[in-house]
Amino acid sequence: MKKNLLSLLVCTKCRHNLKLAPFKTEKDEVVDGKLTCISCKREYPIINFIPRMLPDELIYDLVWKKNIKFLKKYGKKFKKSKKDFAKSFELTAKSKTSSSFGFEWKEFSEFHGIYKKQFLDWLSPFKPDMFKGKLVLDAGCGMGRHTMVASEYAKEIVGIDLSEAIDAAYKNLKGKKNVHLVQADIYNLPFKQVFDLAYSIGVIHHLPNPEKGFRHILRKVRPGGKIFVWIYGHEGNFVMVNLIEPFRKLITSRLPHQLLYYLCYPITALLEFSCAFYRVANALPIINSAAKYLPSNIYLLYISKFSFRHKLAIVFDFLSAPLARYYRKREFEKWFLHANLNAKIYPHNENSWKGLATVR
Numbered sequence: 001m002k003k004n005l006l007s008l009l010v011c012t013k014c015r016h017n018l019k020l021a022p023f024k025t026e027k028d029e030v031v032d033g034k035l036t037c038i039s040c041k042r043e044y045p046i047i048n049f050i051p052r053m054l055p056d057e058l059i060y061d062l063v064w065k066k067n068i069k070f071l072k073k074y075g076k077k078f079k080k081s082k083k084d085f086a087k088s089f090e091l092t093a094k095s096k097t098s099s100s101f102g103f104e105w106k107e108f109s110e111f112h113g114i115y116k117k118q119f120l121d122w123l124s125p126f127k128p129d130m131f132k133g134k135l136v137l138d139a140g141c142g143m144g145r146h147t148m149v150a151s152e153y154a155k156e157i158v159g160i161d162l163s164e165a166i167d168a169a170y171k172n173l174k175g176k177k178n179v180h181l182v183q184a185d186i187y188n189l190p191f192k193q194v195f196d197l198a199y200s201i202g203v204i205h206h207l208p209n210p211e212k213g214f215r216h217i218l219r220k221v222r223p224g225g226k227i228f229v230w231i232y233g234h235e236g237n238f239v240m241v242n243l244i245e246p247f248r249k250l251i252t253s254r255l256p257h258q259l260l261y262y263l264c265y266p267i268t269a270l271l272e273f274s275c276a277f278y279r280v281a282n283a284l285p286i287i288n289s290a291a292k293y294l295p296s297n298i299y300l301l302y303i304s305k306f307s308f309r310h311k312l313a314i315v316f317d318f319l320s321a322p323l324a325r326y327y328r329k330r331e332f333e334k335w336f337l338h339a340n341l342n343a344k345i346y347p348h349n350e351n352s353w354k355g356l357a358t359v360r
């Protein structure tokens, strides 16, 4: 954790400032340490360079249980008793989502060259210039693929993720002077209302209550700042909504991740074959005028350029998510209207929506 991050942070519970107590530092960064709320005295560990600022109901499953070494070494420096640390908590829907994406981002933590282009496609028609000189929040950064691109433009950027993917993000973004990472929950963001721009790409539709997540991100943007969101669309997703969704809900999201990972290979091979078929159908004269009516034509042509491994990551992402919702344009528009914002909303690959609004 870079020490200047402290000025942006607040307690997730009472919104007061925090006091930093480093246990181990490396150059200007805190490797291990503790943040304590000056009011309610709630404590948040800093483990492996990352502040872990989760609410009580999540911190045991997602932080303490997974960082036993830190606990053994520094547990005594925290107020919680050993009994508190040891008690087990039932997994909530949120922590299930988190563990699913944690596996995904650890397994697929490599960067593909096409990620930059994909990020710019997601933003389009908006330009990355909108990040220039700005303090940016990446809400749900996963292994940091978007944070990496946005950091080329932003003055400073803070990436948050609920899952262990945040550790993969740290490895990918280590050494970037304008990047901060925090393990945090979108419903309990530990920040002041300071961001010039907050964005969330491909995350909110996996939350138990997506609109609530949107509102929580919005609260961290200063008046006059901007919010950008990309979500799954209902329109243009006939095959996903009607065929793949029931399969995900009933079967694949319940499978052990390792098993699902292997199952994704033959499914991705099938997808690869479909992409080849779509490419040929769109290239042949006469047939190509009919090809545009094929389901998800634009999307399959788009991903046909991706490597097998990248497609495998996409398939795993779809099939492992415990929760996913697909939004009609008018439903997405309502998020902005309910927040009294005028949004510019555009389709993306004819199967998803992106919206940008200025915060009042």
Ligand SMILES: [Zn+2]
Residues within 6 Å of the ligand: 011, 012, 013, 014, 015, 016, 037, 038, 039, 040, 041, 042
């Ligand atoms: Zn507090």
